[in-house]
Amino acid sequence: MGRSAEVSVIEKTLRQRQLPSGGWSYFSSKQASVEATCLAGLALGSDSRGDPVSTLRFLKKSQLSDGAWPAFQGDSEGAWTTALALCALTVLNEISDASNRALRWLLEARGIEGHWFWRWKFKTSDRNVQFDPDKYGWPWISGSASWVIPTAFSVIAIKQFTVCNRSEASENRIHLGVEMLLDRGCVDGGWNSGNSVVYGVPLRAHLEATAIALLALQDERRSELIQRSLVWLKKEADSVDSVSSLAWCILSLFVYQESVEALKNRLATLLGDGRDIRNNATLATALLALKCGEMIHPFVVLR
Amino acid sequence: MKLDRRRFLGSSVSVAATVGIAAEWAWPKHSVSYRRPRSAVAVLNADEYSEKIEALLLDGLRLFRLNVLGKTVLLKPNLVEDVPGPVNTSATLVGAAARSFLRLGASRVVIGEGPGHQRDTELVVQSAGLKPHLSERQIEFVDLNRDELRKVKLKANYSGLGELWLPRSVLDADFVVSMPKVKTHHWAGVTLSLKNMFGIVPGMKYGWPKNLLHWSGIHESILDICATVPIHFVIADGITAMEGNGPLQGSARQLGKIVLADDPVAADATCARLMGFDPLRVRHISEGCHFLGNLREDRIRVLAEGVGAPTRPFSVLPEFRYLFAAKS
Numbered sequence: 001m002g003r004s005a006e007v008s009v010i011e012k013t014l015r016q017r018q019l020p021s022g023g024w025s026y027f028s029s030k031q032a033s034v035e036a037t038c039l040a041g042l043a044l045g046s047d048s049r050g051d052p053v054s055t056l057r058f059l060k061k062s063q064l065s066d067g068a069w070p071a072f073q074g075d076s077e078g079a080w081t082t083a084l085a086l087c088a089l090t091v092l093n094e095i096s097d098a099s100n101r102a103l104r105w106l107l108e109a110r111g112i113e114g115h116w117f118w119r120w121k122f123k124t125s126d127r128n129v130q131f132d133p134d135k136y137g138w139p140w141i142s143g144s145a146s147w148v149i150p151t152a153f154s155v156i157a158i159k160q161f162t163v164c165n166r167s168e169a170s171e172n173r174i175h176l177g178v179e180m181l182l183d184r185g186c187v188d189g190g191w192n193s194g195n196s197v198v199y200g201v202p203l204r205a206h207l208e209a210t211a212i213a214l215l216a217l218q219d220e221r222r223s224e225l226i227q228r229s230l231v232w233l234k235k236e237a238d239s240v241d242s243v244s245s246l247a248w249c250i251l252s253l254f255v256y257q258e259s260v261e262a263l264k265n266r267l268a269t270l271l272g273d274g275r276d277i278r279n280n281a282t283l284a285t286a287l288l289a290l291k292c293g294e295m296i297h298p299f300v301v302l303r
Numbered sequence: 304m305k306l307d308r309r310r311f312l313g314s315s316v317s318v319a320a321t322v323g324i325a326a327e328w329a330w331p332k333h334s335v336s337y338r339r340p341r342s343a344v345a346v347l348n349a350d351e352y353s354e355k356i357e358a359l360l361l362d363g364l365r366l367f368r369l370n371v372l373g374k375t376v377l378l379k380p381n382l383v384e385d386v387p388g389p390v391n392t393s394a395t396l397v398g399a400a401a402r403s404f405l406r407l408g409a410s411r412v413v414i415g416e417g418p419g420h421q422r423d424t425e426l427v428v429q430s431a432g433l434k435p436h437l438s439e440r441q442i443e444f445v446d447l448n449r450d451e452l453r454k455v456k457l458k459a460n461y462s463g464l465g466e467l468w469l470p471r472s473v474l475d476a477d478f479v480v481s482m483p484k485v486k487t488h489h490w491a492g493v494t495l496s497l498k499n500m501f502g503i504v505p506g507m508k509y510g511w512p513k514n515l516l517h518w519s520g521i522h523e524s525i526l527d528i529c530a531t532v533p534i535h536f537v538i539a540d541g542i543t544a545m546e547g548n549g550p551l552q553g554s555a556r557q558l559g560k561i562v563l564a565d566d567p568v569a570a571d572a573t574c575a576r577l578m579g580f581d582p583l584r585v586r587h588i589s590e591g592c593h594f595l596g597n598l599r600e601d602r603i604r605v606l607a608e609g610v611g612a613p614t615r616p617f618s619v620l621p622e623f624r625y626l627f628a629a630k631s
Contacts, residue, residue, distance in 0.1 A: 026507065029451035029471070033507060071508050072452065075468065080510070112518065128489075140510025144518055147510060149422070193420045193511055199489055199620060201552045204386060208422050242426040279449065282425070 003268065003290070010274035010287050014040055017280055022058030023073060024280045032073040034062065034081035038088040039284035042298040043291070045092050056094050059085055067101030068109075071141075080140045080150035082106060086157040091298045103161055106154050107173050111136045111146025130197040137180035148184060148191045148209045151177050152216035159219070159301045178220055181213050189228030190236075205229070207236055207245040211252035215299045218255045230256055237263055243270050244282040247289035254292045255300055264290055333459035333530050336594040342566030343367060344573050345607035349542050350559050357399035360538070363563050364403055366606045369478075369536065372408035377476035381484045381499045381540075382416045385423075385430035389543045389555045392484045396540050396561070398436030400482065405441055415472050417447035417502050419512045424448060445472045448506035459530035461523035461590070462516070468508045473532055481534045481567060485541035485558060485574050487549035491521045492585050492623050493578065494550050495571040496537040496564075497595070500528045522587040529567065529595055537570035538563055541577060546617035556617060560608075568596030569603045579616025581628040 017040075018024055023032025024040045041055035063069055068078025069085045086102040088094075112118050113136040122133040137151025155177040162170045186196045190205025191213045197203065210233050217226055230253075237249035246267050250260045267289055277283040288298060347363050349356055378400055380392035401412040414437070418427045424446045428434060437444050450470035457466055473479070481496035488494040501524070504513045516524040539562040547553035560577060564570035568591045572582035582598055583589045592598035616627055 025451070026449035027446070027451075031451045033449070035507070074452075075508065079508075139514070141508070141515060144510065144514035147512075147514070149511070193422075199548055199552075201548060203551075206421060206423075207426075240426070242423050242429060245423045245426055279425075279446070281449075 003264075006268055006271070006273070007287065007290055010271065010283065010290070011044060013274045014044060014280065014283055014287060018054070021073065022054035023062070024284070026279055026281055028278070032058065032062070033281065034059075034069045034071060034073075034079070035084055036279075036281040036284065038081070038084040039281050039288070041088050042091055043284040043287040045295075045298075052092050056089070056092060059088060060096070060098050063098055063101070067103075067105035069102070077141060078105060078109070080138060080153065082109075083138070083150065083153035083157040086161055087153070087298060090157070090160045091296065099161060103158065103170070106138070106158060107169050109138055109142065109154075111139045111151075112143065113145060128199050129195045131195050132183045135176065135180040135183045137177045145194065146180055147194045148181065149193070149212050151180055152209075152212040155181070155216040156299050156301060159216075163302050178217065181216060182223065182225060185225040185229065189225065189230075189232035191229070205232060207233070207240060208248045211245075211248035214252045215255060215301075219301045219303050230258070234258060241270065243267065243277055243286050244279070246270065247282070247285040250289035250292055251285070251297070251299060255297060260292060264292070332461055333526070333594045335458045335530055335533075337533050337566075338592075338594060338596055339566070341602050341604050342564065342569035342597045343604045343606050344562065344564040344566075344569050344610075346573065346577070346605070346610055347561040347563065347607060348559055349561050350557075352393045352395040352542060356395055356561075357402060360396070360399050360561065361403045361406060363561070363607065364407060367536070367563070367565055369407060369565075371404055371478050373410045374408075374477035375411045375413060375475070376404045376409040376478045376480060377473060378404075378412060378414045378480050378482055379473075379499060379502060380414065380416055380482040381494070381502065382418055382427050382431050382433070384418065384421050384551060385426045386551060388551075388553075389484060389486070389545045390551055391427070391431045392482050392540045393542065394432040394436060396538070396542070397433060397482060400480065400538050401436060401442045402439070404480075405439075409478070410441070412442045413445050413472055413476065414442065415445040415447045415450075415470070415503070417470070417504065417506055419501060419506075422448075422506065422511045445470070447473065447503055448511075450505065452505055452508060455531060457527045457531050459527045459594075461526045462519040464515075464519050464524070464527060467528070467531070468505060469532065470503060470505055473503045478535045479532060480536045480538060481570075482538045482540065484545065484550075485539055485560075485562075485578065486545035487547060487553055487578075487617055487619055487623070489548055489550070489620055490517070491525070491587070492619075492626050493571070493575060493580065495574045496534060496539060496567040497525050497529050497571055497587055497591060500525065500532065500534065503532060504528065522590070525587040526590055526595070529591065534567040536563070536565055537567050539570055539574050541574060544578070544617070546578075546619070548620055554618070558613070566596035566603075568592050568598050572598045573603065573610050575626075576610050576628070577613060579613050579628060580626040584626050
């Protein structure tokens with residue numbers, strides 16, 4: 001089976017798993033996940049048989065009154081998925097007030113270090129974790145600290161949505177988020193989930209966090225950390241056998257103009273017809289990775 | 304009567320203490336109690352992870368006369384990261400436990416985990432070597448970070464969280480087995496069967512790591528979670544344990560034990576004693592003994608082997624030296 005035939009079989013599998021609400025759950029439940037829905041919507045967005053209308057309808061319906069999105073249908077608390085939803089609306093060309101409200105929420109949201117009291121505590125007494133609390137990003141949910149993946153997605157979402165009309169507030173928030181990511185890089189390159197050193201011991205980088213952080217930094221000056229992280233990611237991508245991590249490696253390396261054909265072949269082998277991949281977020285990410293270069297990259301940031 | 308400063312302070316402290324005791328009596332922090340008159344523990348000797356473990360474990364489980372006939376058993380191992388070292392519960396032990404419960408009559412065994420740091424659960428399951436054990440028909444793996452969720456009112460109120468969204472697979476299980484790796488922990492002191500239940504809290508809602516639980520108090524969150532989702536049985540992997548800067552960056556420590564218990568507090572107290580720690584100095588264990596299970600040795604019936612303190616206690620970070628048991 002050729003690549004395009006493989007892709008269309010996987011697209012069909014993913015389409016069949018769409019819920020009547022227009023969303024997708026992670027696995028086979030009826031509880032739609034905003035992450036799975038955004039990734040599936042992006043993966044099928046360019047597919048002529050896809051139905052971005054129902055995905056967009058789901059997203060607009062599930063937006064909370066404060067402009068945020070919850071992590072899943074039924075929850076009423078804003079989450080990191082707001083960034084992913086804003087990316088989806090931007091890439092799927094949905095022009096509405098929903099995006100403006102999402103941007104406003106993202107500009108307000110911050111990790112708990114955004115509060116002076118916690119910054120002071122981290123600087124004076126809580127020193128087992130080494131990081132600069134002045135450089136804060138976004139949390140997974142409010143009431144917790146900044147972490148790499150939500151910060152990276154938030155930076156990408158704001159960069160994409162404000163590319164033609166960037167306010168000072170957006171510029172400042174992007175800058176702070178980028179600074180936070182650069183502050184938390186691991187010693188050998190890449191990113192762990194949050195901090196890079198705990199109790200004086202350097203932490204090991206994670207593939208997914210590294211790939212997504214690099215996507216957020218794609219238009220920044222190629223610092224030594226970014227360069228080192230790219231080298232680390234390329235090396236690790238060659239041996240990883242997990243579909244999700246490999247797919248994120250491909251999506252990230254592609255925007256840095258690295259060759260991803262061999263990785264795509266390996267991903268296609270791991271995927272088969274996609275039916276064994278029960279996690280819809282994983283299947284959608286894999287589909288995006290396989291279609292890299294053949295569609296608009298959903299996380300590309302224009303300079 | 305003249306009220307001088309000393310008297311005023313003394314009276315204030317007395318009033319505060321009385322109010323505190325009254326508040327605890329009027330608004331207890333837990334609405335359930337799983338404590339029984341006596342709990343049972345078995346400490347099995349096992350020097351290595353081999354095929355022999357399954358027979359050893361099955362014999363050990365039979366000592367407890369468990370009723371799992373026709374039940375759905377949820378095994379909750381501790382699978383944290385795809386890193387080398389004794390970080391995760393051994394897949395050999397998890398596989399042996401799954402097959403043993405099927406042999407004891409369980410209709411279905413679900414292995415459920417929601418890794419706390421690594422978002423790619425498949426990567427953790429692969430690197431832990433669990434995949435070959437999932438090929439049997441009645442054994443399946445559930446990613447608790449992404450399972451369907453239900454909002455649940457917590458049955459204790461130490462953390463102030465009030466409620467949590469928890470996975471359907473956990474709430475629907477008939478028999479929950481916590482399978483921790485015996486390790487030191489750089490925030491909680493130790494990570495055993497009670498702390499292991501952090502892994503049922505879903506990342507899709509609370510993130511990777513489940514940082515809200517840290518901010519609400521680790522010991523407090525452990526107590527609230529374990530009050531809400533009772534642990535029916537414990538199989539602790541202490542064959543190769545971890546000491547020092549656990550739970551990820553510590554050193555391997557050959558302990559050569561598997562601890563079985565029908566009570567998580569008794570299990571954790573026993574493991575803590577095996578590590579050379581005083582269980583009363585671990586806050587979630589000492590508080591848990593008021594309602595989650597038994598800590599005192601005279602309330603724990605030992606079904607197999609005894610619990611001697613190790614010749615050398617587990618090493619800890621300097622902040623946790625207070626855990627060491629006094630030499631008798």
